[in-house]
Amino acid sequence: MSLDPGLTVEALPERRGRAALGFAGGVAGFLLTLAITLFGLVVVTFVIGRVVPIDPVLAVVGDRASAATYQRVRAEMGLDLPLIEQFRVYLVKAVTGDFGRSVLTTNPVIEDIRTYFPATIELATLGTLIGTLIGVPLGVFAAVRSGSVLDQIVRIVGLVGYSVPIFWLGLMALLLFYAKLDWVAGPGRLDIAYDYLVTPVTGLLLVDSLMQGQLDVFWNAISHIVLPAALLGYFSLAYISRMTRALLLNELAQEYVVTARIKGLSEARVIWRHALRNAAVPLLTVVVLSYATLLEGSVLTETVFSWPGIGSYITSSLQNADMNAVLGGTLVVGAAFVTLNLVSDLLYRLLDPRTR
Amino acid sequence: MTPLLEVEDLHVRFPLTEGTIEAVRGISFTLGRERLGIVGESGSGKSQTGRAILGLTARPGEVTAKRLAFDGIDLMAAPERLRRSLRGSRMTMVMQDPRYSLNPVMTVGQQIIESYRAHKRVSGRDARRAALAMLDEVRITAPDRVMALYPHELSGGMGQRVMIAMMLITGPELLIADEPTSALDVTVRGEVLRILDQLVAERGMGLILISHDLEMVASFCDRVLVMYAGKIVEELASGALDQARHPYTRGLIGCLPKLAGDSHPLPVLTRDPAWAR
Incomplete structure (x- = not known):
């Protein structure tokens, strides 16, 4: 019944080599999945663009254009080509980041996105940071003292976060902290006095102002972002603390x-x-997904706080039948969502040795 | 001389909404630096006895005893801080299945070193050296390679030897082994038991071996306690199994499969509700 020690050594896996291979394979698979999903996304936005009852030509030439002008613009836009040819053109343009011009702002859509998307990223990142840094410890305490008063309080805090609509809470917060107490700055990203003082490099106002040493701009931006970020943070906190509690109890x-x-x-x-180190593996997915949700779904917050983000950009474009802007924005947000999803998959592999 | 462990009238109760479950109902025994086996079926309270001695009864369980003392230290009166410092350094436990009892996201090395440094003020390098030596003692070849592995990369027998190394590296005096081989392949059980046997003998530890395997316990221990429904129904010297008087023990022995002869149909234990009283 004795075990030959020599044999067991041979049976030991060569860890480093295998792990590296597994990870490289993971990255390759990751890129392939990314390409396929993004292609699907382009197909969907293309179909939407062709199916909606909005005439893109009319949006450009207006109601009173002559039939000749209409036909000329239609040909210019490539809409007289066969559908499959139109898709090929659309795909090439989408890959090169050319989504056409926005009718509303008259800028190329990609430039608009470059202005609006960082504002959303800034808000969502800060919100997720707040939600994670407070939500995880709250969830841990709720799990460790499950059934206690503290657990009940965390449960109620979470429940309120789930159920109270953000436009109401946002307005109330503005009313109290801005209008009544004057602790924070109001809607928008900056006071008008500070506009155009910082050259956009990353587009993230907090980062740019710090890098350029414009401290008063930085503090003004903080004062503007703190309320909407805290609100978004509260909503992700509600979700993250519940998930932390459940995962940790398990x-x-x-x-x-x-x-x-x-x-x-x-x-x-x-x-x-x-x-918690074991619970962190699935928890990471929870945090990343909640971040992705904030990136694409903070339209209401952006509206309440007049935040010039991608959500309100897409919404106002939609209301003005500005299809180029809508589809371009959708594509970028979708791409961000898909990428984040896959990144969380990759991180999962890093955190959990069993998946390598 | 004070015995290593004194247990007198130990009770473990779980107050649940459906009523209180009494897992251990007043057991008493003492243990010197010897091997004591506790056998019994699932739910007989043998594992709860082990956990109660270590102070690891799960919430909302309650432990009461007239006396529960380790090396003269009254454990019932000891503050949690003292019990924690005893745990892992002077008394320890090896659990059933290394697939679940090792932390899946920490390497073998990290886990053994953590165990050592929880009780010894040593440098990381010294701790690593001690861990390597301990792995060598449980006959793991190429210990430095095993140190870098994660639990899921170990076989069952290796995992259990790692577990033993992790629990014995601090040189404890009392080891409770709770079904240490029942999750292992039959082929490696003997190997793991022999390693355990040798370490216990060399270090002069007291051992409580908890199992449902009467034959294995009898061949390994000096004395055997038979538990049924939370009580000790019989105590036997391991060489004297044939002198068992209690009908439950006799029934267990009667159910052991025999190679010689054809026993058909297989004997089945008939329980008498009076045993549980």
């Missing part, structure tokens, strides 16, 4: 937690180092 019931206690480790180490 981990705390595992045998390796008993092992950690047998070792005589402190309860803090058992929870944060052992249980």
Whole structure:
């Protein structure tokens, strides 16, 4: 019954090599999935553009144009070509970032996106940061003291976050902290006095103003962003704290937690180092998805706070039948969503040795 | 001389909404630096006994005892801080299945070193050296390679040897082994048991081996306690299984499969509700 030690050594996996291969394979698969999904996205936006009852030619030439002008513009826009040919042109343009001109702003759509999208990224990033930094510890305490008063409070805080509509909470927050208490600046990204002081490099106002040493602009921007970011943060906190609690409770019931206690480790180490480290693997997906949701879905917040972000850009374009802008914006937001999803997949592999 | 472990009238209760479940109902025994086996079926309270000694009864369980003492230290009166410092350094436990009892996202090395440094003030380098030596003691070849592996990359037998190394690296005096081989392939059980046997003998530890396998326990331990429904129904010297008096023990022995002869139909244990009283 004895085990030949020589044999067991041979049976040991060569860890480094295999892990590297697994990760490289993961990246290759990642890029392939990305390409396929983005292609699908282009197809969908193309079909939407052809199906909606909006005549893109009319949007350009207006109602009173002569039939000849109409036909000329229609040909210029390539709309007289066969559908498959139109798609080929559309695909090539989409890949090169050419979404045409916005009827509303008369700028190329890609330039508009470059202005509006960073504003959304800034807001969503700060919101997710707030939601994670507060939500995760809250979830941990709720799990460790499950059933206690603290757990109930966290539950109620989360429930309110889920159920109260953001436009109401946003307006109330503006009313209280801006209009009544005057603690923060109001809607918009900056006071008018500070406009155009910072040259957009990344488009992220906080980053640009810091890099250019414009501290007063930076603080003004902070004062503007803090309220909408806190609101978005509250909504992601509601979700993240609930998920942290559930995931951690599941981990705390595992045998390796008993092992950690047998070792005589402190309860803090058992929870944060052992249980939470395991819960962090699925939790990462939760955080990234909540970030992606904030990127695409903060239209209401942007409207309430007059935030010049991609959500309000797409919405106002839609209301003005500006199809180029709508489709371009949709494509970019969709691409960001897909990329984030796949990035969370890759990080998952990094965090969990079993998936390598 | 004070015995290593004194247990007198130990109870473990779980108050649940449907009523209180009493997993251990007043058991008493003492343990020196010897091997004591506790056998019993699932739910007989043998594992809860082990956890209660370590102070790891899961919430909302309650432990009461007239006396529960380790090396003269009254554990019932000891503050949690003292119990924690005893755990892992002077008393420890090896659990059933290394696939679940090792942390899946930490390497073998990290887990063993953590166990050592939880109780010893040593440098990382010294801890690593101790871990390598300990892996060598549980007969793991190429320990430096095993240190870098994650639990899912180990076989069951190797995982359990890693578990033993992790739990014995601090040189504890009492080891509770809770079904240490029942999750392993039959072919590696003997190997793991032999390693355990040797380490316990060399270090003069006290051992409580918890199992449902009467034959294995009898061949390994000096004394055997038989538990049924939360009580000790019989205590036997391991060489004297044939002198068992309690009908439950006799029934268990009667159910052991025999190679010689054809026993058909297989004997089945008939339970008497009076045993649980």
